[in-house]
Amino acid sequence: MAVRKNQATLTAQEKRGFVNAVLELKRQGGYDTFVSTHNSFIMSDTDDGERTGHRSPSFLPWHRKFLLQFEQALQAIDATVALPYWDWTADRTTDASIWGADFLGGDGRSSDGQVTTGPFAFSGGKWPVTVSPDSRNYLLRSLGAGTADLPTKADVDGVLALSDYDTPPWNSSSDGFRNNLEGWRGVNLHNRVHVWIGGNMSTGMSPNDPVFWLHHCFIDRLWAGWQARHPDQGYLPADRTQDVVSLNDTMKPWNDTAPAALLDHTRFYTYDSAY
Amino acid sequence: MSEQSTSTDLTRRRMLQGAVVALTAATGTVVLGLTGPGAGSTAAAGLEGDDSFDEVFQQRRIQGMPMAAGTAMPSGHQHGAMGYQVLIDGRELHMMRNADGTWISVLDHYRTFSTPRALARSAVIALHGAQLVPISV
């Protein structure tokens, strides 16, 4: 079973293995399906209509399943690969090793935001952006431009202390752990990290930037951390609820997996350490 | 209705008033209607939400207009009660309204703006001169 590790602790070989599997999935054509699937959900998830991937209780199980599928696609290329996570409370500067040329590459250049270093730089020829809301076909980042600071450990610990998983009306105006983690309310954790990176990560096509997977892997780990802190709490809503995915409803687009089947991540993978 | 005919009709309608707005807008300082966490955005949210605008911002034409509820967008989406459309150089910027009245766009899907105009200006900055393209879902 895969062990998902902190990206800061990966060996040079592990970094190469992950990057090469991602590049190969892109070359085979499978990568961009993840980008368009993500965008189609984010554009149709609305506060007053059906919502599955975002701004709703199933934000966490939906992305857990989405990441599992992606991880499996990478493992079909290289069975030794597991998704790494990025602890942005610790590695929070623009010169952190995650942005190195040997891993995800660095910030976009100031003139147009184009990423010009690392394996995903357009000049390398292996990372054309094809699913995009605009005419640009290269990877974009503007680290720290959209918001000054990544969330801190204190921000995270405050959100993990919230006891209710989610609350009515089960959307971007809800109180509770899920919406504070997603970031529409409170100190803003998940959303703020997308904005801090900027470029493609700010858009509905955010998986165009491979850092998407490392960010969401950390969000997934924080969910597990919340579960460990609140053993008497669980996924809500438990009962059928209009427009949202309750505990035993299956989620689109898979239609075969309910949140209940995803609550225990150790059935699928483990983390190198618990948050 | 095609995207082209929508923007052409709109262009005719707003040609005159747009030229006036453009003069002031092009010289103005940018104040984004950014509503970060805890910014108390709810009170301000919705201002201009029912109004139209048509201006040139950083050499891009940005237009915003309310749409009748349930109107089909050029992209083919049904936007239900949301009812607002923003164009950049005549091309639709996909957007939606949050429960608290703030707005997000496909280019800024993880931060909220108190007005469609602020959202449109942020999109212009993010585009660095690039054109919006239709989104196939």
Ligand SMILES: [Cu+2]
């Ligand atoms: Cu997402």
Ligand SMILES: [Cu+2]
């Ligand atoms: Cu995300």
